Amino acid sequence: MGDDGSKFEQLVEDFSRIFDIRIDVDAIPWDNVNEKLTTAVASGNGPDVMQIGLSHLPAVVDAGALADLAPLTDAHPNLAPGRFLDSVAPDRLNPAGRMLSVPWISDTRVLFYRTDILTEQGLGEPPATWEQLRAYATKLAARGKGAYGYHIPQWDVPLPVQFIWQAGGDVTDASGKINLDTPEFRRAVDFYLSFYADDLVPIASDFDQTQGFVSGATPMLISGPYLATALTEQAPELAGKWAVARLPGAEASTALYAGSTLGVFSNSTKTEASIQLLSYLTDPETQLRWYALNGELPAVTAALNDPALAADPFVRVYVEQLADARPLPVSSAWDPIGQKMLSALNRIALQGANPEATLAELHQEVTDLQQ
């Protein structure tokens, strides 16, 4: 259930009291989730209710580890599909006609920028378009030795995908197959690679995102709200010198939706109690309490629009961006393809591989992997 067991226990205390259902919370570090899941599926012994990061959802769905909740939602209005954010409405995350999990928390990507450094360079407003992002980055990188304009983490698969969306494209075609051989993909790749070609980003693979932002070496980068938490905790002295903004865009300024969902294990013998818990957790009030406890944003529209959230200027940006955010394809084919895509881009950017040949090879691999 992620790494925050004690706070979650606090959250469900009331539930246990009201419904007289005991809940054992088992917190699993995100790094170990996949192994735990494999064991649970293989042995048939798993938790009744589990939190599933969206990136793990395809594997969990594929493994048949989740019970179908569709027949039960009538009795639990909180689980009705229309109550969740459009980008992750249950029918978008599930194979046709079934409901295997319900959205639980929302996470997205925004642009982090150092207001002090940008102002110093005469750049008032944060960049809103691709052209501005590049122009800003060029100006910021010209500050001197060891200074860059922007940061591309070399492990970040969603970043190029966001560029594809922003170019007006998608990674899946009409038939639902993953296809990267599109003009929008090419446009996104050219944009991505241009930062390397013009030396606007660090090329060291162990370049630390937080450190680079704090030191000012990379005064702009795209990351999630977790970076804001890290900055508040690790660099309190930086408060007021940085801000967040919606992603710069081209045709669109779509960001990644990267939350997690809740599902009921298919072998669970306590389906009714589990559904009750899901209904409790997706109640707008619980969702807001969870935000207050743990800082994770609601996935239920009613909670997300609550004035309590709008008070924080950062959260206002997250909520705004969430209205234009999409999840990565919920398909088990995506994970290896995403890795191949990233490694192809890295080979071109860092090792000088031939772009045409490398991309042609990538498209071939994408086709092969989906046969």
Next chain:
Amino acid sequence: MTEVPPIAGTATRRAPQPAAGAVVRGGLRRGALVPYLFVGPAFVLLVVFGVVPILVAACVSVTDLDLRGLGDPATVRFIGLDNYQRLFGDAEFWSALGNTGIFIVLGVPAIIIGSLAVAIALNTSSSRFFRFLTGFYFLPAVTAVVAISLIWGYLLNGQFGLINYLLGVVGVEPVPWLSDPITAKFSVALVAVWRASGLNIVIFLAALRSILREYYEAASLDGAGEWRKIISVTVPLLRFAIFFVTVTTLIGWMQFFDEPYVLTRGGPTGATTSISLYIYQQGFQFNEFGFASAASLVLFVIIFVVTAIQLRAGRFAHE
């Protein structure tokens, strides 16, 4: 080589064998069972935890088993040698195999020569300080690999690492220890050598202590210098220890995993992805159990062949 007539010692050692055969023919005596009782438990453990998993992996490697297949075995299909075909056509597999080869070339000789040199140096005295030093060298072997790699990760970090900071103080440009494809291989191998040396030093030290002083005295009488004594007395008498360390180190490095996993996750751009790390990624990141089993079986065959050659060579050397 096999035609060489057995020397006297070997002949006497082999003598009981026909006698034992005679006993079996004459009816099974209780004494004949005793050796099997001793070997039994180890044999059962080997079969259950060694042979059976290999056979299971061999079976899995000709299927398309993934996470779905684990939940519902009815969906698993037999696909023959497709996994192997895909494996041999995968550039990442060959790159991982090549990386493992480079790691072995860098690491194995460094460990053997380095540990031997340190052990010989430590053996020159048994004072309290030298015993402390022995413990000091052994320390990395008993420290958790994750802690070691984390600390080294911080030391070697190109941006805020201590090593680059110190280099900067004396005016040297920062070195991309973990982010340059070539340098990263050396960095990862260096950490692994540092970690593995302790145990081998202790093995060499134990072997060194068992060498009789008389040999060195005799060598001194013949006018041998220190260097000559190491070459002509120490190294030949350490033959078995060197052989043991070589075999175990080579197997360990063919399965090289911990350091690249924690230090670089196989990066940059796969430059430190060893074959074991590749198998781990395929199996536990992408849940392609069938494909990963095929890769692990290939690794098993490689290790088996290399070790068999070594044992054969070792036996010839002995005879």
